[in-house]
Amino acid sequence: MGRGDILYSRYFIILDMIGIVDCNSFYCSCERLFKPDLLHKPVVVLSNNDGCIISRSDEAKIVGIEMGSPFFMQKKNLEKNGVTTFSSNYHLYGDLSWRVMETLRTMLPEGCVEVYSVDESFIDLAHIEPAALQSFTVSLKTIIEQWTGISVSIGVAPTKALSKVANKLAKKNKQITGCVLILNTEKKITQALQKTPIGDVWGIGYQYAKKLSCYGINTAYDLTLRTENWAHQELGGVVGARLFRELKGFPCIDMQSERVTKHMIATTRMFGNPVTTLTQLEEAVATYMARAAEKLRRQHAAARGITVLIVPKQEVKGSYYRHGPTKTASIRLPVASALTNELVKPALELVRSLFEAGKTYKKAGVILSDIVPESVIQGNLFVATPICGEKLAKGRALMEAVDNINFSMRGDILKFAASGTTRNWKMRQEMRSPRYTTRWEELPLLK
Amino acid sequence: MDSQEWQGAAYKGSKKYTQQDVTTANATGFGAATDDYMERGIDLNEQLIKNKPATFFFRMNSHAMTGAGIYPGDILIVDRSIRASNQKIVVAILNGELLIRRYTDTGVKKLLSAENKKCADIEIDPLASFAVWGVVIYCIHATL
Numbered sequence: 001m002g003r004g005d006i007l008y009s010r011y012f013i014i015l016d017m018i019g020i021v022d023c024n025s026f027y028c029s030c031e032r033l034f035k036p037d038l039l040h041k042p043v044v045v046l047s048n049n050d051g052c053i054i055s056r057s058d059e060a061k062i063v064g065i066e067m068g069s070p071f072f073m074q075k076k077n078l079e080k081n082g083v084t085t086f087s088s089n090y091h092l093y094g095d096l097s098w099r100v101m102e103t104l105r106t107m108l109p110e111g112c113v114e115v116y117s118v119d120e121s122f123i124d125l126a127h128i129e130p131a132a133l134q135s136f137t138v139s140l141k142t143i144i145e146q147w148t149g150i151s152v153s154i155g156v157a158p159t160k161a162l163s164k165v166a167n168k169l170a171k172k173n174k175q176i177t178g179c180v181l182i183l184n185t186e187k188k189i190t191q192a193l194q195k196t197p198i199g200d201v202w203g204i205g206y207q208y209a210k211k212l213s214c215y216g217i218n219t220a221y222d223l224t225l226r227t228e229n230w231a232h233q234e235l236g237g238v239v240g241a242r243l244f245r246e247l248k249g250f251p252c253i254d255m256q257s258e259r260v261t262k263h264m265i266a267t268t269r270m271f272g273n274p275v276t277t278l279t280q281l282e283e284a285v286a287t288y289m290a291r292a293a294e295k296l297r298r299q300h301a302a303a304r305g306i307t308v309l310i311v312p313k314q315e316v317k318g319s320y321y322r323h324g325p326t327k328t329a330s331i332r333l334p335v336a337s338a339l340t341n342e343l344v345k346p347a348l349e350l351v352r353s354l355f356e357a358g359k360t361y362k363k364a365g366v367i368l369s370d371i372v373p374e375s376v377i378q379g380n381l382f383v384a385t386p387i388c389g390e391k392l393a394k395g396r397a398l399m400e401a402v403d404n405i406n407f408s409m410r411g412d413i414l415k416f417a418a419s420g421t422t423r424n425w426k427m428r429q430e431m432r433s434p435r436y437t438t439r440w441e442e443l444p445l446l447k
Numbered sequence: 448m449d450s451q452e453w454q455g456a457a458y459k460g461s462k463k464y465t466q467q468d469v470t471t472a473n474a475t476g477f478g479a480a481t482d483d484y485m486e487r488g489i490d491l492n493e494q495l496i497k498n499k500p501a502t503f504f505f506r507m508n509s510h511a512m513t514g515a516g517i518y519p520g521d522i523l524i525v526d527r528s529i530r531a532s533n534q535k536i537v538v539a540i541l542n543g544e545l546l547i548r549r550y551t552d553t554g555v556k557k558l559l560s561a562e563n564k565k566c567a568d569i570e571i572d573p574l575a576s577f578a579v580w581g582v583v584i585y586c587i588h589a590t591l
Binding site: 036099100103106146436437440443444445 | 498499500501503504505506507508509511522523527528538540543544545546547576578580
């Protein structure tokens with residue numbers, strides 16, 4: 001009997017439950033871990049290049065700092081309210097994210113943890129006795145906080161979409177729920193759906209929320225009163241139908257083993273300072289390509305498709321600037337490759353074809369696609385393979401050496417000359433905290 | 448995740464060790480007697496890290512704990528998963544500041560004491576904001 005069948009019967013006890021563990025104001029919590037004086041004070045973290053506000057502590061939410069708002073527009077407001085502002089410190093967040101997920105893996109059987117994003121994981125709780133669910137979830141939360149110093153919210157329900165609903169409600173009512181909410185009866189599920197605005201449902205974005213409210217659907221519960229066919233028609237086909245079933249309590253989105261092989265690898269960044277020359281753009285593209293190629297090799301894969309994108313600055317009315325339309329160009333290599341030098345060359349040709357003199361650029365990026373495992377690279381009958389046999393082996397050995405040195409030295413110590421040496425286009429991170437957990441020379445100090 | 452190959456909860460060291468690495472063995476399989484006793488070298492992580500996701504490193508920056516053999520510049524290994532009990536050396540949060548001290552809990556009062564005559568003990572005011580951040584399990588001190 002599957003999970004759904006049990007729900008169907010009127011007097012059910014749900015046996016198989018799924019939880020989602022979500023870190024509370026994750027980036028802010030990371031910053032506070034080594035700065036305990038900021039506990040209970042308003043804190044925000046900015047996106048790459050100090051662009052927008054991407055994480056807010058509860059105290060910052062209360063003083064009315066909006067999520068996603070541009071930093072330069074909020075600067076005065078932040079100062080006025082005494083909000084401590086940090087540039088993003090992805091070394092720190094990545095390390096603490098790993099610690100949270102690893103703690104979950106230690107507490108749960110193998111294959112029961114699906115890392116969903118940097119601060120969220122789905123957990124399979126089918127092995128926990130229904131009567132013990134509450135106490136187990138609470139102890140899980142306590143242990144994560146004890147071990148890693150990061151506070152989390154946990155929502156538990158029969159399906160992934162419902163566990164998300166539970167999590168949102170747990171977070172909204174911290175005092176009552178203690179950040180843990182379990183939806184294990186039909187009554188509790190119905191109540192939770194009634195309290196959930198439609199825009200808060202997993203996968204319902206701003207546009208869909210607007211559309212649904214025109215149909216009089218304002219809460220998740222309103223949606224469940226419709227039919228599956230209706231959801232299929234109005235909410236983007238299979239995806240919508242699946243969401244509908246999930247909200248009704250029938251699991252349709254299974255736990256996934258962690259995605260080891262990615263199908264696309266993208267590295268895109270905003271520039272610290274606007275870029276006007278082709279040389280600078282080339283340097284940036286070569287640097288991003290080196291980074292993407294390193295990620296590619298780490299998953300033992302090779303790519304055939306290369307896309308380069310650049311974003312010019314566009315002047316709108318007087319002194320206001322904004323992003324212009326993104327310009328892209330792609331190429332398909334005759335043979336898949338994972339060697340930085342083979343990937344950089346075509347990427348540079350692409351960026352040269354895109355560049356227009358006189359324009360100012362804000363952002364650039366590379367995307368690798370058509371990714372295959374390294375072991376099954378197919379030759380091309382009509383092209384004399386540029387590198388094969390011994391030459392390929394040499395190329396791979398070189399890449400391994402480069403990767404090893406960069407890994408052990410932390411950072412781009414060895415790089416291709418195309419990446420440049422001045423790098424004045426590099427990201428702006430004026431308020432970044434020390435990399436407390438990944439660098440010997442930046443360890444937190446004790447008195 | 449990318450990092451899984453080399454990071455596990457308890458550090459397990461490298462298992463990528465094959466017969467090919469035994470340099471003195473020849474094709475027949477006979478070699479020096481030492482081959483039979485080859486094993487992985489000593490790995491400090493095995494000794495110093497009990498619970499990796501809960502283990503953090505700090506650097507000592509004062510003379511407050513010289514009596515306990517902890518000097519400025521030393522590296523401190525802190526485990527957050529260990530309960531702070533009486534007489535353990537802990538990293539404490541006192542009024543928003545991180546401190547390393549010996550922790551005493553008599554049931555009646557709580558003390559944070561320095562191991563240096565120049566530093567006074569701190570009796571924790573029940574109204575003060577106080578918490579234990581983690582327990583210090585090792586101190587790495589350079590002798591050169």
